[in-house]
Amino acid sequence: MQAYIEAQNLTFDYIKQDGDVVRAIDDISFCVEKGSFTAIIGQNGSGKSTLAKNINVLLTPTSGKLLVDGMDTSDPENLWEVRRRVAMVFQNPDNQIVSSIVEDDIAFGPENLGVDPAEIRSRVDFALDAVEMREYRLKAPHMLSGGQKQRIAIAGAVAMQPECIVFDEPTAMLDPKGRREVLDVIRRLNDRGITTILITHFMEEAFGADHVIVLDRGVIRMDGSPEEIFSDPDRLKELSLDVPAEVELIRLLRERGVRLPDQIRTAAELERFICQ
Amino acid sequence: MSIAAEHLTHIYNPGQPQEQAALQDVNFRIEDGEFVGIIGHTGSGKSTLVQHLNGLLKPSSGSIFIGDTDIAKAGVSMLQIRRKIGLVFQYPEYQLFEETVEKDIAFGPRNLGLSEDEIWERVKEAIGRVGLDYEKVRAVSPFELSGGQKRRVAIAGVIAMRPEILILDEPTAGLNPKAHKDILDMVCGIHADTGNITFLVSHNMNDIARLCDRVLVMDHGRLVMNGSPEEVFSRGEELAKIGLALPDAMEITERLKKAGLPVQGGCLTMEAAADSIAEALESSGAAGTGEDL
Numbered sequence: 001m002q003a004y005i006e007a008q009n010l011t012f013d014y015i016k017q018d019g020d021v022v023r024a025i026d027d028i029s030f031c032v033e034k035g036s037f038t039a040i041i042g043q044n045g046s047g048k049s050t051l052a053k054n055i056n057v058l059l060t061p062t063s064g065k066l067l068v069d070g071m072d073t074s075d076p077e078n079l080w081e082v083r084r085r086v087a088m089v090f091q092n093p094d095n096q097i098v099s100s101i102v103e104d105d106i107a108f109g110p111e112n113l114g115v116d117p118a119e120i121r122s123r124v125d126f127a128l129d130a131v132e133m134r135e136y137r138l139k140a141p142h143m144l145s146g147g148q149k150q151r152i153a154i155a156g157a158v159a160m161q162p163e164c165i166v167f168d169e170p171t172a173m174l175d176p177k178g179r180r181e182v183l184d185v186i187r188r189l190n191d192r193g194i195t196t197i198l199i200t201h202f203m204e205e206a207f208g209a210d211h212v213i214v215l216d217r218g219v220i221r222m223d224g225s226p227e228e229i230f231s232d233p234d235r236l237k238e239l240s241l242d243v244p245a246e247v248e249l250i251r252l253l254r255e256r257g258v259r260l261p262d263q264i265r266t267a268a269e270l271e272r273f274i275c276q
Numbered sequence: 277m278s279i280a281a282e283h284l285t286h287i288y289n290p291g292q293p294q295e296q297a298a299l300q301d302v303n304f305r306i307e308d309g310e311f312v313g314i315i316g317h318t319g320s321g322k323s324t325l326v327q328h329l330n331g332l333l334k335p336s337s338g339s340i341f342i343g344d345t346d347i348a349k350a351g352v353s354m355l356q357i358r359r360k361i362g363l364v365f366q367y368p369e370y371q372l373f374e375e376t377v378e379k380d381i382a383f384g385p386r387n388l389g390l391s392e393d394e395i396w397e398r399v400k401e402a403i404g405r406v407g408l409d410y411e412k413v414r415a416v417s418p419f420e421l422s423g424g425q426k427r428r429v430a431i432a433g434v435i436a437m438r439p440e441i442l443i444l445d446e447p448t449a450g451l452n453p454k455a456h457k458d459i460l461d462m463v464c465g466i467h468a469d470t471g472n473i474t475f476l477v478s479h480n481m482n483d484i485a486r487l488c489d490r491v492l493v494m495d496h497g498r499l500v501m502n503g504s505p506e507e508v509f510s511r512g513e514e515l516a517k518i519g520l521a522l523p524d525a526m527e528i529t530e531r532l533k534k535a536g537l538p539v540q541g542g543c544l545t546m547e548a549a550a551d552s553i554a555e556a557l558e559s560s561g562a563a564g565t566g567e568d569l
Contacts, residue, residue, distance in 0.1 A: 201453065
């Protein structure tokens with residue numbers, strides 16, 4: 001087990017126009033393992049996006065430390081090395097697409113790094129395949145569906161050959177089909193070893209992660225496996241969150257006196273148990 | 277007040293190579309007090325339909341009746357129509373623009389030409405209806421509020437117009453689970469208090485199943501189903517073909533049914549699903565409800 005991202009007493013303050021200080025992240029510490037899939041959940045305004053921007057060095061800590069692959073993000077010397085390792089994908093694909101042709105858009109990042117043209121070509125092809133959009137490479141992004149556009153935005157991140165991608169609510173604006181497509185792509189990238197951080201309001205998306213961090217008003221309230229986190233629905237509701245539908249059903253069944261073994265936690269396990 | 281579409285058709289870019297029929301021969305009639313869900317895959321015509329309901333788009337052919345008035349006809353006062361029909365767009369908080377919450381909400385009523393007293397009475401009422409504290413938020417900049425609160429203020433701006441028909445396009449997109457529930461509770465509360473017609477456009481089948489009296493299903497510009505949630509969601513295979521899912525509760529009970537558990541179908545909520553699964557288990561003697569394992 002190797003920590004890829006490590007926060008040590010990380011604190012971040014925003015200074016408002018009138019000079020007031022708003023503490024968005026308040027003295028948090030956590031580790032993300034290399035190659036893992038970590039979901040960050042929490043209500044609007046809990047500090048999730050601020051944390052994401054700290055990981056990508058769009059922001060640097062007010063106090064405390066954030067280490068990415070052992071590098072301190074507060075040290076300006078490390079800025080480009082950290083950004084090279086950590087890519088970011090935002091909520092709205094329309095705000096992330098810069099070019100009028102899909103493959104040009106994906107090439108934008110590596111071009112800015114001054115990568116050799118032949119190398120750019122191979123990176124773009126690799127990225128197109130990774131998000132299963134090769135057949136759309138010459139299309140105009142604005143003619144694509146929301147899910148397809150978001151996959152192009154992800155391909156743009158992949159072409160930077162990052163070791164880690166931070167996804168900030170990448171499915172919030174998509175319909176159910178687009179959400180599935182994008183999540184499939186995210187899972188496949190994680191399978192290839194990319195350390196994945198997914199910020200989401202969809203509990204079922206977090207349920208599929210290796211590790212879940214629950215933020216509330218800038219503080220980590222829960223940190224553990226999805227099984228641990230989602231076994232406490234009352235606590236989650238206090239934090240304005242919820243449990244995935246299947247977890248809720250299993251709880252309701254137990255409440256109705258149905259005796260299910262403790263290890264049953266998902267709909268698939270329930271199905272196997274009931275129908276054995 | 278009722279709202280009805282008769283042979284409603286809308287064609288984008290008629291006569292051009294990009295000509296596209298966004299709505300084709302859509303017919304329905306909604307009566308006073310109904311809570312109506314509109315579902316359909318992206319590109320199915322939901323937004324085009326909704327924009328016809330308050331006259332933002334005019335039909336290529338066909339009619340839309342608000343009460344007895346065909347708003348597709350020339351010479352109809354759109355101002356009168358838009359007073360009656362409030363449309364809340366997706367991510368409505370992007371439309372906030374004023375310095376304070378109360379000024380932002382007052383913008384619509386002021387454009388109606390109401391008296392100052394009437395405007396402020398409506399602003400106060402609307403802030404209360406969306407569950408915010410009038411004294412606390414009235415003088416605050418809307419941009420300093422949380423995401424969920426901003427959305428409430430944006431909806432209050434529409435509520436202050438006292439629409440008889442309220443249309444909400446994905447009002448909970450991007451909100452955390454509690455804010456999601458709060459916004460929908462608020463919409464239901466307004467519906468119950470005012471008896472308005474509410475249209476809810478949503479991709480969330482759980483919400484549609486739980487809240488709606490009637491569900492309109494759009495596909496490729498056509499209205500392909502129009503019925504109660506029970507009727508519409510009993511046609512799971514047809515819905516799957518047009519890219520739509522069932523509510524989670526039905527999805528899970530259907531799977532158990534296929535796997536051989538004699539469970540009653542048609543469960544729209546998780547509570548109903550749990551009841552019917554527990555009952556099926558008891559009667560089949562599987563996964564004993566009485567004995568310890």
